[in-house]
Amino acid sequence: MLVDRVVVPFEGSGAGAGPLTWGQQQVWEAMLDIGSSLPMGGVVPVTDGRTAEDFAAELRFHMCRYPSMRTLLRFAADGTVEQEIFGSGDAVLEVHEAGGGTDPATVAEELAAQWRERKFDYDTEWPLRMGVVRRGGTVTHVVALMCHIAADLGGIEVMMRDLAAAEPGPHTAPSPLDLARAQREPAARRHTAAAVRYWESHLRAVPVSMLGEPADHGDPTFCRIHWDSPATHLATARACARLGADPAWVLLAAIATALARTGVTHGPFVALGIISNRFRPALRDAVTPLTQDGLCVLDVTGATPDEAIARARTASMSASKYAYYDPAARAELFTRLAADRGAPPDLRVLYNDRRTSPPPAPSAEDPHAALGRTTAREEPAAFLGPKLMFHIADAPGTVSVTMEVDTRYLPLPLARRVLADVEAFTLSAM
Secondary structure (H helix, E strand, O other): OEEEEEEEEEEOOOOEEEEOOHHHHHHHHHHHHHOOOOOEEEEEEOOOOOOHHHHHHHHHHHHHHOHHHHEEEEEOOOOOEEEEEOOEEEEEEEEEEOOOOOOHHHHHHHHHHHHHHOOOOOOOOOOEEEEEEEEOOEEEEEEEEEOOOOOOHHHHHHHHHHHHHOOOOOOOOOOHHHHHHHOOOHHHHHHHHHHHHHHHHHHOOOOOEOOOOOOOOOOOOEEEEEEEEHHHHHHHHHHHHHHOOOHHHHHHHHHHHHHHHOOOOOOOEEEEEEEEHHHOHHHOOOOOOOEEEEEEEEOOOOOOHHHHHHHHHHHHHHHHHOOOOOHHHHHHHHHHHHHHHOOOOEOOEEEEEOOOOOOOOOOOOOHHHHHHHOEEEEEEOOOOOOOEEEEEEOOOOOEEEEEEEEOOOOOHHHHHHHHHHHHHHHHHHO
C-alpha cells in the first residue's frame, strides 16, 4: 500500500536542449518497435538498516549528479524527437507499507512489475522511478527502474560505482547533450563515413538473408532455449590459455562453425552484435545509452578451430570498430542496397555477448567429464523480431547461452544440434 510520496528537490549542471545522441536514437527506435520503455532495474532487499530518508538522499544524489536523470523528451509536429535537460526540479520517492501478513518481498515485486508494465511519460516523467517497501516502519526492499533512454547497463554500473565511492559534485563525463554536439563535428562524420563503407562492403558481398525460406515444422513458432555447458566453459578456458585468445572469440567461432556444420548457413555467419562503445576512452564513464548495432561477418568455410578463432577475433574487433555511427546514414545505406539488390539486407540474426568477467583460468578438470552436466530448458517465447538470437551471459563455472529461434527458419531439432556442435567445437579447440 502506498503510504507516502517523499518529494526530493534537486539541482544540477548541464541544462539545455538538443537532439538525441546516436545511442539514444537506436534505443528510441527499439522502444517504439517493442512498445516498451525497456526499463532496467528491479528489487533489492535492504538488510543494513537504511531508512526512507537514506534512499531519498540516494535519489537526490543521482538526480543532481547525472544530467540524463534530469532529462525529458520533446516531440515536434514533424516527428522529430529532442531532449531537454533541466537544472533543477523535484523527484519523488514512493514509500509502500506491507501491512498485516503481507510479504514485503511480494509487495516489492508487484510494484516492480507494475512499473515495468507502465511506460514512462517521456515528456513529463523523470527517467528514474524509485520506491521503498517497509514493514512496521523498517525498510525491507528498494525498487528502482530506469527508462532505457537515460542509460544502458554500463551507465548504471558507473552510477553504482560513484554512489559507493560517494563521488561529490557534478559528473565530469560527457552529458547526452555534450555527446550530441560532438556527434555533429567533422571527426564524428568521419567515423560515420568509415562505418558506412565497412557495412556496405560486407553487405554487398553476402546474401540478402543468411537463413533460408520459412516453413512450418510443427514446433512452437517461437522458442527460447536456456543452455548451460560447464564442459564448454572448461574447454574454452584451455583454448584461451593455449592461443592467448579471448573467450568471446572462441564462442563466436564455435557458433559460426556449428551453424555451418549443421547446414543452417551456406556462407558467412552474418549477425548484428550489440556493441558497447564504452571501450572508447572518451565515452567510458558517460551515463547515457552507448550501445549500437555492430555488423559481424565471419566466414569459417574450411577453417580449422584455430583458424576459425583467429577469424572470429578479426570479425569481432571489426564489428566493434565500426559500431559508432549516425543511424540516419545507415538507414540511407539500407535504402540504397534495397534499390540495388531488390530487397534490404535481412539482418534478423542477433548476437549479444554480455559477459564482462575476466577470462577463466584453465582447470585440471577434464572438460569431457563435464559433458553430463550440460542442461537445456526449452519454453515457448513471445513474438520475435529476429529470426535467431544468441544471448551469452556471465555465469560462474559454465557457458550460459539463451538461444531464441523462429522455428520456421530453424526447426527445434536443428537448433539442438547447433548447441551440441558448439560444445563439440570448443572441445576440439582446447
